[in-house]
Amino acid sequence: MKQRSRLLFCSLALLVKLCCYLDVVAEEDPQPSAGGTCANWMAGAPGYPGHNGAPGRDGRDGRDGEKGEKGEQGTPGPKGDDGSLGAIGAQGPRGLAGSPGMKGERGDSAAIYRSAFSVGLTARVPYPNIPIKFTKIFYNEQNHYDLTTGKFRCNIPGVHYFAYHLTVYAADVKVSLYKKDKAVIITYDQYQKNDVDQASGSVLLHLEVGDEVWLQVYGAEENNGVYADNVNDSTFMGFLLYPDMVVGQPTEH
Ligand SMILES: [Ca+2]
Numbered sequence: 001m002k003q004r005s006r007l008l009f010c011s012l013a014l015l016v017k018l019c020c021y022l023d024v025v026a027e028e029d030p031q032p033s034a035g036g037t038c039a040n041w042m043a044g045a046p047g048y049p050g051h052n053g054a055p056g057r058d059g060r061d062g063r064d065g066e067k068g069e070k071g072e073q074g075t076p077g078p079k080g081d082d083g084s085l086g087a088i089g090a091q092g093p094r095g096l097a098g099s100p101g102m103k104g105e106r107g108d109s110a111a112i113y114r115s116a117f118s119v120g121l122t123a124r125v126p127y128p129n130i131p132i133k134f135t136k137i138f139y140n141e142q143n144h145y146d147l148t149t150g151k152f153r154c155n156i157p158g159v160h161y162f163a164y165h166l167t168v169y170a171a172d173v174k175v176s177l178y179k180k181d182k183a184v185i186i187t188y189d190q191y192q193k194n195d196v197d198q199a200s201g202s203v204l205l206h207l208e209v210g211d212e213v214w215l216q217v218y219g220a221e222e223n224n225g226v227y228a229d230n231v232n233d234s235t236f237m238g239f240l241l242y243p244d245m246v247v248g249q250p251t252e253h
Contacts, residue, residue: 115156116239117145121228124169128217128224131178134236136228145238151214154207158243161204164215167232168197171225176218177203180211186218191225196232204241213238 119134131150145152154160166173168189176183189199205213215236217224228234 113156113158113240113243115142115144115154115160116237117142117152118235118237119145119147120233120235121226123228125217125224125226128219128221131214131216132175132226132236134215136233138235138237149214150216151212152238154209154211154213156240156243157206157208159204159206159241160213160238161202161241162213162236162238163200163202164234164236165198165200166234167227168199168225169227169232171221172223173197173199173225174218174223175199175201175215175226177201177213177215179205179207179213183218188223189225196227199226 117140118138119140120136120138121132121134122136125132133147133150134145135147137147140147142155144155152162162177164175164177164187166175166187166189168191170191172189172191174186174188176186178184184205185201185203187199187201189197191197207213217226226234
């Protein structure tokens with residue numbers, strides 16, 4: 001009785017399976033079941049895939065990797081602050097001589113500062129106590145010595161040099177060099193009979209323009225032994241040593 005019921009049930013199930021197979025999955029190959037012929041009849045249709053599960057926990061840190069290759073050189077950094085001043089260095093060697101400078105401008109002519117005279121006697125002095133007139137001219141280019149008065153007249157202020165060399169004959173000689181009506185120096189020579197003597201003197205004087213300088217016998221006739229002839233000269237000279245004016249500017253003296 002049980003076997004007949006089981007056989008009937010299997011036949012019905014087979015019939016249902018066949019109908020489903022023909023209607024739904026006619027082209028799909030049936031999968032054999034490990035449960036035998038009877039188990040294949042019991043398997044259902046494959047289910048749909050389930051929902052994704054929750055993310056798993058983070059894994060453990062990995063080991064350090066190998067050292068990488070050296071990178072490229074970076075760009076230079078900004079300039080640093082100035083350092084402190086260093087100690088003074090040793091003195092350097094002497095330099096070479098420079099080249100000559102440019103030629104200067106033309107200066108004032110020295111001619112404007114010229115003043116000189118040199119004169120002499122042609123005969124003995126005739127009178128004492130007046131300027132001796134020297135009429136023998138050795139040099140009087142600027143005519144600063146006046147032959148008519150026997151006086152030198154200053155034209156350029158400055159220091160002047162004067163000198164005289166006199167022949168003494170027949171009488172004593174006492175002469176004075178005058179500046180502006182005042183005897184500056186006096187020379188005296190005592191004449192020795194049957195001889196020819198000399199008397200001389202010199203002086204530096206600062207003169208202003210217009211100052212006059214001359215020579216004259218000082219005293220009476222007995223002192224008037226200033227002499228001159230063809231072989232004996234008595235001379236008087238003077239010249240400007242240096243002027244007060246330098247490049248047009250007055251200087252102190
Ligand atoms: Ca003498």
